[in-house]
Amino acid sequence: xxxxxxxxxxxxxxxxxxxxxxxxxxxxxxxxxxxxxxxxxxxxxxxxxxxxxxxxxxxxxxxxxxxxxxxxxxxxxxxxxxxxxxxxxxxxxxxxxxxxxxxxxxxxxxxxxxxxxxxxxxxxxxxxxxxxxxxxxxxxxxxxxxxxxxxxxxxxxxxxxxxxxxxxxxxxxxxxxxxxxxxxxxxxxxxxxxxxxxxxxxxxxxxxxxxxxxxxxxxxxxxxxxxxxxxxxxxxxxxxxxxxxxxxxxxxxxxxxxxxxxxxxxxxxxxxxxxxxxxxxxxxxxxxxxxxxxxxxxxxxxxxxx
Amino acid sequence: xxxxxxxxxxxxxxxxxxxxxxxxxxxxxxxxxxxxxxxxxxxxxxxxxxxxxxxxxxxxxxxxxxxxxxxxxxxxxxxxxxxxxxxxxxxxxxxxxxxxxxxxx
Numbered sequence: 278x279x280x281x282x283x284x285x286x287x288x289x290x291x292x293x294x295x296x297x298x299x300x301x302x303x304x305x306x307x308x309x310x311x312x313x314x315x316x317x318x319x320x321x322x323x324x325x326x327x328x329x330x331x332x333x334x335x336x337x338x339x340x341x342x343x344x345x346x347x348x349x350x351x352x353x354x355x356x357x358x359x360x361x362x363x364x365x366x367x368x369x370x371x372x373x374x375x376x377x378x379x380x381x382x383x384x385x386x387x388x389x390x391x392x393x394x395x396x397x398x399x400x401x402x403x404x405x406x407x408x409x410x411x412x413x414x415x416x417x418x419x420x421x422x423x424x425x426x427x428x429x430x431x432x433x434x435x436x437x438x439x440x441x442x443x444x445x446x447x448x449x450x451x452x453x454x455x456x457x458x459x460x461x462x463x464x465x466x467x468x469x470x471x472x473x474x475x476x477x478x479x480x481x482x483x484x485x486x487x488x489x490x491x492x493x494x495x496x497x498x499x500x501x502x503x504x505x506x507x508x509x510x511x512x513x514x515x516x517x518x519x520x521x522x523x524x525x526x527x528x529x530x531x532x533x534x535x536x537x538x539x540x541x542x543x544x545x546x547x548x549x550x551x552x553x554x555x556x557x558x559x560x561x562x563x564x565x566x567x568x569x570x571x572x573x574x575x576x577x578x579x580x581x582x583x
Numbered sequence: 584x585x586x587x588x589x590x591x592x593x594x595x596x597x598x599x600x601x602x603x604x605x606x607x608x609x610x611x612x613x614x615x616x617x618x619x620x621x622x623x624x625x626x627x628x629x630x631x632x633x634x635x636x637x638x639x640x641x642x643x644x645x646x647x648x649x650x651x652x653x654x655x656x657x658x659x660x661x662x663x664x665x666x667x668x669x670x671x672x673x674x675x676x677x678x679x680x681x682x683x684x685x686x687x688x
Contacts, residue, residue: 287635354669361669437666439641507638511667569636573664573672 286572287510294564297342301557304335308550316543329388332553333378339556340378344371346563353570359433366426367563370419374559377415381408409478417481420488427495430515434502441501454493454526457533458486489525496522510569514562521558527551625653629684633660636668636676657681 290298311327314320347368354361384393385408393399434440443451465483469475496519503512531548534540626646633642645663649656657677664673 353672355671358669359666433666437663438644503638506641507634509634509638509641510636512638570668570672573636573668573676 287513287569291564291568293346294561294568297339297557297561297564300335301339301554301560304331304553304557305550307331308553312547312550328549329386330390333382333386333388333390335553336382336556337375337378339553339560340371340375343556343560343563344368344375346560346567347371350563350566350570353567359429359436363426363429363433364563364566366422366429370422370426371559371563373414373419373422377411377413377419380411381415382411385411413478413481416485417488420485420492424488424491424495427492427499427518431495431498431502434499439502439506441498441503441505443497443501447497447501450497451490451494454490457530458490461486461533486529489522489529492522493526510565510572514566514569517558517562517565521555521562524551524555524558528555625656625684629656629660629680632676632680632683636664653684656684 308327308331311323314323347364348371351361351364351368354364384391385404387394393404431440496515499515500519503515506512528548528551531540531545531551535542535545535548626649629649630642630646633645637645641663645659648659660680661673661677664676667673668676
């Protein structure tokens with residue numbers, strides 16, 4: 278996507294970043310409006326309208342933007358450079374997220390936008406299988422690749438001498454999440470002990486939360502490293518990843534609170550809307566990196582040297 | 584062994600990629616000349632360009648390592664910028680930083 282360097286770089290977002298943020302904000306506003314309409318009228322039609330029309334489009338669209346921009350950033354580096362491999366992994370993670378969203382949010386949904394809904398071979402069982410495949414792609418594979426990519430980025434910060442240290446609030450946050458993952462692991466072990474025989478898709482879902490824990494650790498460390506350098510264009514990308522992972526955790530803990538009835542489900546349903554801003558944060562992250570590179574490549578005022 | 588045409592192409596690409604770095608090295612000599620008049624002035628000028636990308640704390644830390652005559656300006660800034668922005672973008676940016684830090688009298 279061509280984007281001229283913003284006049285207020287790096288403080289003012291470029292057209293590319295502004296576009297992603299506006300679309301995400303509009304999607305969240307629409308979602309909250311549908312939630313308010315549902316709570317006021319008691320008619321679930323409002324929720325269905327939102328989750329069958331704009332929600333799948335936005336989730337798939339943001340994942341596509343994330344994948345495309347991540348692979349564009351990758352092309353800005355030479356194969357011998359460390360960030361080339363980091364962005365290769367992040368780009369592959371984004372591609373898995375896109376495939377996961379296509380399968381779990383679109384092609385397995387009951388949305389009228391689903392082209393498979395009217396085909397002869399479509400059935401609930403096949404939709405469920407497609408959804409499970411999407412969850413593995415957008416969960417286990419996506420987060421594994423992202424964790425590997427961000428580990429490579431942390432190594433670059435260490436090499437540059439700017440690796441930060443976790444603050445007390447980070448340790449508290451990690452402590453809460455470790456407790457949650459430990460409790461969840463305990464429940465799985467207990468269920469297995471009592472004779473539960475899980476399916477393959479369930480087993481493939483087990484490492485997701487430990488991977489998200491690793492991602493939380495990495496992104497908090499990245500956020501502290503960015504803080505150590507001060508406010509600059511290079512750090513904005515990693516701050517966006519950090520916000521994305523925090524939002525994913527918020528959504529994950531919201532789901533857990535709903536399942537275990539720590540929150541009335543009507544209000545815990547607000548957690549459903551967290552995935553969209555998380556998708557927006559992951560999409561805007563490579564946009565920030567691309568903007569910094571393009572701005573560095575161009576003369577002030579947007580004139581390219583060649 | 585490379586074919587002559589391929590080897591020529593690779594060298595052309597390499598030279599195009601390295602051109603900003605070569606220009607920056609030439610500019611560094613000008614920095615050294617002008618830095619003798621006001622040793623801190625060229626650092627302030629370089630910092631103004633670098634801070635946009637690296638942030639104020641990182642910029643200050645890197646420029647601390649730069650000698651008063653600016654001899655090692657390029658060798659200090661380029662590797663760090665290259666790590667985060669890639670060699671091609673870092674080469675051009677470093678060239679601009681060096682250009683901006685030349686004190687014209």
